[in-house]
Amino acid sequence: MDTLLQPKAINFKDELNEEQYNAVTAPIGPALVLAGAGSGKTRTLTYRVAWLLSQGVQPWEILLLTFTNKAAREMLERVENLTGVPAYKFWGGTFHHIGQKVLRFQGDRIGLERNFNIVDAGEAESLLGEVIRDADPGFLKDKNNPKARVVSDIISYARNTCSSCAEVVKEKYPYYNHLIEKIPLFHEKYQERKRKQQVLDYDDLLECFLQLLEENEDIAQAYQERFKSILVDEYQDTNLLQAKIIDTLGVKHRVMAVGDDAQCIYTWRGADFENISTFPERHPGTLIYKIETNYRSTPEILNFANGVIDQDVTNESYKKILKAVRRGKQKPYFVATVDTRQQAQFILKRVQGLLDEGYRLSDIAVLYRAHFHAMDLQMELSKQGLPYQITSGVRFFEQAHVKDLVSLLRFASNPLDEVSFIRFSSMLPKVGARTAAKLLKLARDLAKDEKVSVFKALENDKVTKKVPEVAKEAWIDIVYTLQDLYDGMGSIAPEKAVELAINGWYGDYIRNLYTNWRSRVDDLESLQGFASRYDEMTEFLSQLMLLSSETSDRSVELSEDCLRLTTIHQAKGLEFPVVFLIGVADNLFPLKRAIEEGNVDEERRLFYVGVTRAKDELYMSYPRVTTQGPPELLKPSRFVAEMPKDTYESLYMGER
DNA sequence: AGTCGAGTTCTTTTT
DNA sequence: GAACTCGACT
Numbered sequence A: 001m002d003t004l005l006q007p008k009a010i011n012f013k014d015e016l017n018e019e020q021y022n023a024v025t026a027p028i029g030p031a032l033v034l035a036g037a038g039s040g041k042t043r044t045l046t047y048r049v050a051w052l053l054s055q056g057v058q059p060w061e062i063l064l065l066t067f068t069n070k071a072a073r074e075m076l077e078r079v080e081n082l083t084g085v086p087a088y089k090f091w092g093g094t095f096h097h098i099g100q101k102v103l104r105f106q107g108d109r110i111g112l113e114r115n116f117n118i119v120d121a122g123e124a125e126s127l128l129g130e131v132i133r134d135a136d137p138g139f140l141k142d143k144n145n146p147k148a149r150v151v152s153d154i155i156s157y158a159r160n161t162c163s164s165c166a167e168v169v170k171e172k173y174p175y176y177n178h179l180i181e182k183i184p185l186f187h188e189k190y191q192e193r194k195r196k197q198q199v200l201d202y203d204d205l206l207e208c209f210l211q212l213l214e215e216n217e218d219i220a221q222a223y224q225e226r227f228k229s230i231l232v233d234e235y236q237d238t239n240l241l242q243a244k245i246i247d248t249l250g251v252k253h254r255v256m257a258v259g260d261d262a263q264c265i266y267t268w269r270g271a272d273f274e275n276i277s278t279f280p281e282r283h284p285g286t287l288i289y290k291i292e293t294n295y296r297s298t299p300e301i302l303n304f305a306n307g308v309i310d311q312d313v314t315n316e317s318y319k320k321i322l323k324a325v326r327r328g329k330q331k332p333y334f335v336a337t338v339d340t341r342q343q344a345q346f347i348l349k350r351v352q353g354l355l356d357e358g359y360r361l362s363d364i365a366v367l368y369r370a371h372f373h374a375m376d377l378q379m380e381l382s383k384q385g386l387p388y389q390i391t392s393g394v395r396f397f398e399q400a401h402v403k404d405l406v407s408l409l410r411f412a413s414n415p416l417d418e419v420s421f422i423r424f425s426s427m428l429p430k431v432g433a434r435t436a437a438k439l440l441k442l443a444r445d446l447a448k449d450e451k452v453s454v455f456k457a458l459e460n461d462k463v464t465k466k467v468p469e470v471a472k473e474a475w476i477d478i479v480y481t482l483q484d485l486y487d488g489m490g491s492i493a494p495e496k497a498v499e500l501a502i503n504g505w506y507g508d509y510i511r512n513l514y515t516n517w518r519s520r521v522d523d524l525e526s527l528q529g530f531a532s533r534y535d536e537m538t539e540f541l542s543q544l545m546l547l548s549s550e551t552s553d554r555s556v557e558l559s560e561d562c563l564r565l566t567t568i569h570q571a572k573g574l575e576f577p578v579v580f581l582i583g584v585a586d587n588l589f590p591l592k593r594a595i596e597e598g599n600v601d602e603e604r605r606l607f608y609v610g611v612t613r614a615k616d617e618l619y620m621s622y623p624r625v626t627t628q629g630p631p632e633l634l635k636p637s638r639f640v641a642e643m644p645k646d647t648y649e650s651l652y653m654g655e656r
Numbered sequence B: 001a002g003t004c005g006a007g008t009t010c011t012t013t014t015t
Numbered sequence C: 001g002a003a004c005t006c007g008a009c010t
Helices: A018-024 A041-054 A069-083 A095-110 A121-135 A148-160 A165-172 A174-179 A182-197 A202-215 A217-226 A240-249 A299-310 A340-356 A371-384 A400-413 A418-425 A433-450 A469-488 A494-513 A517-531 A537-546 A592-597 A600-611
Strands: A031-035 A062-066 A091-094 A229-232 A255-259 A287-291 A333-337 A364-368 A388-390 A563-567 A576-581 A614-623 A649-652
Touching: A018 A031, A018 A041, A018 A287, A031 A041, A041 A062, A041 A069, A041 A229, A041 A255, A062 A069, A062 A095, A069 A091, A091 A095, A095 A202, A095 A217, A095 A240, A095 A537, A121 A148, A121 A182, A121 A418, A148 A165, A148 A182, A148 A202, A148 A240, A165 A174, A165 A182, A174 A182, A202 A217, A202 A240, A217 A240, A229 A240, A240 A255, A299 A600, A299 A614, A333 A340, A340 A364, A340 A371, A340 A576, A340 A614, A364 A371, A371 A388, A371 A563, A400 A418, A400 A469, A400 A494, A400 A517, A400 A537, A418 A433, A469 A494, A494 A517, A494 A537, A576 A600, A592 A600
Parallel strands: A031 A255, A031 A287, A062 A091, A062 A229, A229 A255, A333 A614, A333 A649, A364 A563, A364 A576, A388 A563, A576 A614
Antiparallel strands: none
16 A cells, blocks of 8 residues: 555665664654764765655655755755655755745734845844844943944844843853843834734744744644654754744654754754753654764774864764765875965965866865965956855845845835835935935824825825935836835735836846946846746745745856855865865964854864765865964964874965 | 944854 | 045034
């Protein structure tokens, strides 16, 4: 009977090693899979899904939670290839994505409208800034007080760790102890303000999700019954809030958590690998599976990696030693260069050598701790005309012109969203946040009195006469665009809406504002292309806000074969035949700030993640002098210095 | 009161 | 390069 539903016959025993096979075929029930780097974690998860299907579990009864959008996409793609079951049939995505989806349907139970908007970190910060200015006008002017950014960090950390702002201040920001009353107050006002505007920040997507489940027994039960199996990837990087969501959803003891405590690199966002060690207590009957065979790297690289993580003393709970199966080649290189320019030249030269040996550019990745470490390298690459793809700080959807345009759509979709209103209004001459807020209030009052929509009220004389003279013409144009968008909100597709907005006032505006308006219009057109993938406005807008990993690398899209530059955080889960780790010096990696704050162990785990991305060859390098800021002499990173000398090979460039 | 432009400083990691 | 500050201008 169960063979009827089995889409493709898979011989699990033949295609997996014993460790993987045991985890994949674990009985349905709570399970913890401790999978070391390069041990085939994704493969295990993919086959687990296939195995569940073979046991008669339906795709929509499986929930797959990942940490990034990319991971979710890749995983489901592999499942589709393996089983033939299309990816969309599963519930899969980031915690934020799933939270958004559930809240869209059932958020009304906790006071959310269906068309709530999502604000990104920057918008959340400026909203908080406004709240603070309202509650305490002098606060941000005082240099001794934290900036809105820092207050935002404190609040966010508290929310993600399910603790109070007061506790976070006490433990992580003792020098702000005198603000221990104020910050919770800001927090409270901030929550109110968001709710009033029907906007959610990233943390809300998790927090409200949990709240919904906790306060509504029937909804919680429905999901608990629905999901026969919940798979969680990168479990070591979940925070307490996420762990609670999983525990609530998986109360029927059906969670399989997959992770590696040695790769926990998100504690700054509240991740807590204790979630792993206490998992068996919270899920009685948990079976534990260890996968330690590494298929990725050469023994030399693994030996080095094992040594790196061995120095981490905080983390003894589930010690793993990765076992290599590959044959050796050569030890990792550690190269000292004179400065960042020479470091760049070294990489270019070595890349050329690798190409001669038969590697392709796409086999090679350059990894670093922070984006700005790669600045010189970028310049050198451009100069030499070597194609590269960088997943850089500024992401496609975060570019100003994209956000400007989207703010029109967002306001049309949710007219309570003041953040968006202020954004597009501020583009007008002589209009800033204050004037915009005033105009909106005026229009709202008017709409209420005369029982018309806000969009109609915006064109009323009483409002327009408060618009600065120079901005009047543009104002009317915007209002018409908004009205068109609003009228079509229920009926027109997102693609059409984007088109409407581009052809309206905004299209003219950027042509006059930017000299490179051509490429900006191109961006907006690709946004339109992206919109065509969605039928519903709210879905499209949410995706925009949650898909930050979509990058703005239009210059290289043409050539597939190019060098990859990324931060280690973004390289998590990826592998490359050849890896260059740059900036491997104390104060760069580990970062100065991390040393000062005593977070070296997290940096070490991050270093470990970087090292274990490499399959065949690993090059670590550092500049002896940095000219970023005041010139400074750098020493080799302690992560390398503390290693036995015979685990790597030192090279020296330039004069001593 | 609020906007604008010039000049200055400092860059972590992500949903 | 962006985010901030400061002083001038409307």
